[in-house]
Amino acid sequence: MKIAIFDADLIGREKHRFPNLACEKISGYWKEKGATVELCTIFPDINEWKTWKKRYNEIYISKVFTDTPVPNYIKESKHVHMGGTGFYFDKAPDLPYEIEHHMPDYNLYNEWIENEVKLARESSEINGKTFNEKRFRGQFKEYTDYSIGFITRGCFRKCPFCVNQKFDHVFPHSALEEFYDPSRKKLCFLDDNFMGYPKWRELFSEIMATGKSFKFKQGLDERLLTDEKAKLFFEANYDGDYTFAFDNIADYELIHKKLEIIAKYNTRRKSVKFYVLVAFESTDEKDIENAFKRIELLFHYRCLPYIMRYMNKNDTPWKRSKYRSLYVTLARWCNQPSIVKKMTFREFCLANQALHKTSGSYCSSMKGLLEFENEFPEIAKKYFDLRFGEKNPKFS
Numbered sequence: 354m355k356i357a358i359f360d361a362d363l364i365g366r367e368k369h370r371f372p373n374l375a376c377e378k379i380s381g382y383w384k385e386k387g388a389t390v391e392l393c394t395i396f397p398d399i400n401e402w403k404t405w406k407k408r409y410n411e412i413y414i415s416k417v418f419t420d421t422p423v424p425n426y427i428k429e430s431k432h433v434h435m436g437g438t439g440f441y442f443d444k445a446p447d448l449p450y451e452i453e454h455h456m457p458d459y460n461l462y463n464e465w466i467e468n469e470v471k472l473a474r475e476s477s478e479i480n481g482k483t484f485n486e487k488r489f490r491g492q493f494k495e496y497t498d499y500s501i502g503f504i505t506r507g508c509f510r511k512c513p514f515c516v517n518q519k520f521d522h523v524f525p526h527s528a529l530e531e532f533y534d535p536s537r538k539k540l541c542f543l544d545d546n547f548m549g550y551p552k553w554r555e556l557f558s559e560i561m562a563t564g565k566s567f568k569f570k571q572g573l574d575e576r577l578l579t580d581e582k583a584k585l586f587f588e589a590n591y592d593g594d595y596t597f598a599f600d601n602i603a604d605y606e607l608i609h610k611k612l613e614i615i616a617k618y619n620t621r622r623k624s625v626k627f628y629v630l631v632a633f634e635s636t637d638e639k640d641i642e643n644a645f646k647r648i649e650l651l652f653h654y655r656c657l658p659y660i661m662r663y664m665n666k667n668d669t670p671w672k673r674s675k676y677r678s679l680y681v682t683l684a685r686w687c688n689q690p691s692i693v694k695k696m697t698f699r700e701f702c703l704a705n706q707a708l709h710k711t712s713g714s715y716c717s718s719m720k721g722l723l724e725f726e727n728e729f730p731e732i733a734k735k736y737f738d739l740r741f742g743e744k745n746p747k748f749s
C-alpha cells in the first residue's frame with residue numbers, strides 16, 4: 354500500500370509552521386497497517402496529476418485555512434480524500450473514528466525538516482554566511498517538541514464567525530494517552546473551549562500529572578475564568594503566552610472584570626495575549642474604534658492584543674473596506690509584540706514613513722492614519738497615542 358499525504362497549508366503558505374494533526378493521524382493509522390506513507394511537499398502539475406496519482410492507493414489532502422490555495426484540477430474522488438476546515442469551513446466531515454483516535458505519527462515531517470535544514474545550510478555556505486543550526490531549527494519546534502491533540506472538543510457559544518458550530522457543549526475527546534508521547538518535551542492542546550468543560554478539573558489534574566509544560570493553542574475562554582481557574586493556570590508550568598480572546602465589544606465589562614482576576618494571579622508577570630477580532634460586524638469607523646477601545650483596555654493591563662482580521666471561505670471583508678490600509682497597519686503594529694510594546698500607533702506609522710523611499714508622498718500606513726484622523730479626529734485623539742502598559746486613569 355502506498356499513501357500520499359498533502360498538508361496543503363505547508364505547501365501553500367509561506368511561513369506556515371504548524372503540523373497538521375489530521376495528516377499525522379492518517380499517517381500513524383496507515384503506517385501501523387504496514388503502508389508506505391509519503392508526505393508530499395509540492396502539488397504535481399496538471400499534466401502529471403493523472404498519471405502521478407495512479408502510483409498511490411490513497412491520497413489525502415488536508416487544509417486548515419480557507420485561503421490556502423489548492424490546484425483546481427485536484428478533486429475529491431474514490432481514492433482522493435480532501436478534508437479540513439480549509440475546504441469545508443464549519444461543515445468539515447470528521448475523520449473515520451479509527452483514524453481520529455489513532456496516535457499521531459510525529460515523525461511525518463522529519464524528512465521535510467531535515468531537507469529544509471540542509472537547504473538553509475547550503476545556502477549559507479554559498480553566501481559565505483554563518484549558519485546557526487540550532488536557531489534555524491527553532492522554527493520547527495511545534496513539529497519536534499510537542500505531543501498534540503484535543504483533550505476536549507466542542508463549544509456551546511456558537512459565535513457566528515467561528516467554525517465550531519457542530520456542537521452545543523464541550524465534551525472529552527481524546528484520552529491523554531491517545532496522543533501523549535512521553536519522549537516529547539511539551540504538550541499542545543487544540544481544544545475549542547477547555548474551560549467550558551464542566552469536569553475540567555479532572556483533565557487539568559491529568560495534564561499536571563505528566564509534569565510537562567503545556568499550552569492551549571486556540572486560546573482559553575476568558576469569560577469563564579474564575580479565581581480557581583486563574584490560580585491553577587497561572588501557577589502551572591504553562592508554555593509561552595496565555596492566550597484568550599476578546600472578540601466582541603459587547604463583552605467589554607465582563608472582560609474588564611476578568612482582567613482584574615488575571616492581574617491578581619499573574620504574579621510572575623507572564624505574557625498574556627488576547628485575540629482581537631476585527632472586520633466582522635462591519636468595516637467602518639465604528640469597527641476601527643471598537644478595536645482600539647479593546648486595545649486600550651488590554652494595554653492598561655499589560656496584555657498584548659493580536660489582531661485577527663475576519664475572513665471566511667468566500668470573503669475577506671476588510672480587503673473591500675475604505676480603511677483597508679488601516680486594518681493592515683493595525684495588524685502589523687499589534688501582531689509584533691516587540692513593536693507594540695514600544696511604539697504607539699502613531700509612532701509606528703511615523704517609523705514606516707521614515708523608511709518610505711519616495712519623497713514627497715506618504716507610505717500606506719501614514720496615509721491611512723492621516724485620512725482616518727482627518728475624517729474622525731475624535732477617535733484618533735483618543736486612541737492613536739495609546740502606549741502599552743501605561744496606566745490609564747480611566748481604569749485605575
Ligand code: SF4
Nearest residue numbers: 508510511512515545
Ligand atoms: S467561544 Fe471560541 S470556540 Fe467557542 S464558538 Fe466562540 S470562537 Fe468558537
